[in-house]
Amino acid sequence: xxxxxxxxxxxxxxxxxxxxxxxxxxxxxxxxxxxxxxxxxxxxxxxxxxxxxxxxxxxxxxxxxxxxxxxxxxxxxxxxxxxxxxxxxxxxxxxxxxxxxxxxxxxxxxxxxxxxxxxxxxxxxxxxxxxxxxxxxxxxxxxxxxxxxxxxxxxxxxxxxxxxxxxxxxxxxxxxxxxxxxxxxxxxxxxxxxxxxxxxxxxxxxxxxxxxxxxxxxxxxxxxxxxxxxxxxxxxxxxxxxxxxxxxxxxxxxxxxxxxxxxxxxxxxxxxxxxxxxxxxxxxxxxxxxxxxxxxxxxxxxxxxxxxxxxxxxxxxxxxxxxxxxxxxxxxxx
Ligand SMILES: Nc1nc2c(c(=O)[nH]1)N[C@H]1C(S)=C(S)[C@@H](COP(=O)(O)O)O[C@H]1N2
Ligand SMILES: [Mo]
Numbered sequence: 041x042x043x044x045x046x047x048x049x050x051x052x053x054x055x056x057x058x059x060x061x062x063x064x065x066x067x068x069x070x071x072x073x074x075x076x077x078x079x080x081x082x083x084x085x086x087x088x089x090x091x092x093x094x095x096x097x098x099x100x101x102x103x104x105x106x107x108x109x110x111x112x113x114x115x116x117x118x119x120x121x122x123x124x125x126x127x128x129x130x131x132x133x134x135x136x137x138x139x140x141x142x143x144x145x146x147x148x149x150x151x152x153x154x155x156x157x158x159x160x161x162x163x164x165x166x167x168x169x170x171x172x173x174x175x176x177x178x179x180x181x182x183x184x185x186x187x188x189x190x191x192x193x194x195x196x197x198x199x200x201x202x203x204x205x206x207x208x209x210x211x212x213x214x215x216x217x218x219x220x221x222x223x224x225x226x227x228x229x230x231x232x233x234x235x236x237x238x239x240x241x242x243x244x245x246x247x248x249x250x251x252x253x254x255x256x257x258x259x260x261x262x263x264x265x266x267x268x269x270x271x272x273x274x275x276x277x278x279x280x281x282x283x284x285x286x287x288x289x290x291x292x293x294x295x296x297x298x299x300x301x302x303x304x305x306x307x308x309x310x311x312x313x314x315x316x317x318x319x320x321x322x323x324x325x326x327x328x329x330x331x332x333x334x335x336x337x338x339x340x341x342x343x344x345x346x347x348x349x350x351x352x353x354x355x356x357x358x359x360x361x362x363x364x365x366x367x368x369x370x371x372x373x374x
Contacts (some may be wrong), residue, residue, distance in 0.1 A: 097155020100174050103174065103177070104177050105269055107177050107263070108182065108267055111183055111264070111267065112183060112184065113183070113186075117183075117258060118185055118186035118187070119186050119188055119198060120186075121188070121198050122198060123199070123200055124339050124340050125340055126265075128340050129266070129274070130265075130271045131143060132197075132339055134287065136241055137228075137235040137293075138233060138273070139234060140240060145272075146273045148234060151229075152227075152272040152276065153232065154272065154276045156173070157173040157295075158172050158173065159176060159278070159294055159296070161297045162213075162296070162297075163223075163298040164215060164299040164300060165215050165216060165299050166213070166215075167212070167214050169212065169213055177263060179208055179209060182202055182203065182263070183202070183203065185203070185281070187199055187283040188283055189281070189283065189287050189290075190322045192320070192328065194328075194337065195336060195338075195339055196336045196338050196349070199281070200266055201260055201265050202267065203260045203261045203264070205259060205260060206254055206259045206261045207254070207255045207257065209261060213299075218301050219301070220300070220302070220303075221248055221249065221250055221251060221299070221301070221304055222248060222299055222300070223248045223297070223304045223306075224246065224291040224296070225244045225245070225298075226295065240311070241308070241310075242310050242311070243307075244296075244307075245292070245307050246304070247280070247288070247289050247307070248304040248306050248318065250364075252364055253282070253364060256364065257360075258282070259282050261278060262279055262281045263278050275291075275293050279293060280292075283355055283357055284357035285322060286320040286321075286322060288316070288320065303318060306318065317373065317374040319370075319373050319374060321361075322352070322354055323374065324351040324353065326374045333351055334350070335349060335350050
């Protein structure tokens with residue numbers, strides 16, 4: 041275990057303003073802001089020590105990277121369609137906290153602090169708990185899952201994610217009989233995320249699933265893609281991948297998961313309630329008010345004369361998930 045205590049850090053570093061700011065950002069990210077500085081240093085050290093990581097997180101990142109490489113392909117839950125190029129997957133992104141252009145996340149997300157990182161799982165559960173990222177990485181065997189991703193903006197990709205079913209995490213906290221929905225919240229790091237200054241959405245980015253959707257084996261807690269840790273722009277250090285729903289349901293850079301009794305409001309529902317519903321199941325028969333959802337552009341098949349692909353109900357995952365919606369009017373529950 042390699043821990044750098046403040047006494048090991050050269051005085052030049054301690055007095056450097058940039059290091060101090062960086063440290064402050066790390067502390068804020070860990071939710072420890074507002075304590076006396078001495079207490080903060082002590083707590084950060086204790087947290088680092090308890091999780092077997094270094095204060096700068098390098099050991100944690102090295103172990104996490106190894107976990108990504110050891111993932112085994114889950115062929116039963118994977119598509120054999122051609123994967124979208126790594127470059128496209130990691131440079132054509134929606135992550136509004138970093139700006140609304142497709143290239144903003146890659147340009148800006150380098151400033152996101154992904155260590156230390158904890159995820160609070162709380163609400164209607166018998167065992168609420170704060171999980172350290174290092175513990176989450178060991179909670180269940182890592183699988184590679186090659187999923188289609190269909191954005192509500194009518195483009196799609198094929199992404200080889202690395203992670204495990206969210207159900208593994210939810211079972212740890214033992215949902216009560218009252219839990220019916222799950223909310224997911226993205227981190228807020230104002231220094232790193234210029235988009236938070238603009239009211240394009242209500243922050244933090246909040247999404248939700250019904251509990252049975254969240255427990256479905258396809259619902260993936262993803263830590264990596266293409267056998268590597270998630271690049272920040274794709275939602276490091278962990279995000280959802282819910283392949284039968286529009287991409288906006290798959291919240292990035294998660295810090296809070298809350299089990300609740302009532303159907304929650306989400307950031308997108310608040311911003312435009314008749315454009316974005318709670319379910320957001322991919323459905324070629326329900327048009328967005330401003331465009332058709334009948335077909336899509338597969339990123340990387342970008343020739344001017346390349347035909348668009350037909351969009352499939354539940355993004356092609358109907359066999360696995362249609363039963364979740366039996367008896368529901370999918371036009372009304374968009
Ligand atoms: N926190 C957060 N999560 C988010 C978004 C966002 O703006 N902020 N965009 C969503 C949308 S619209 C899509 S299509 C996917 C894109 O994921 P990708 O950039 O990894 O392809 O992330 C989703 N998760
Ligand atoms: Mo999206």
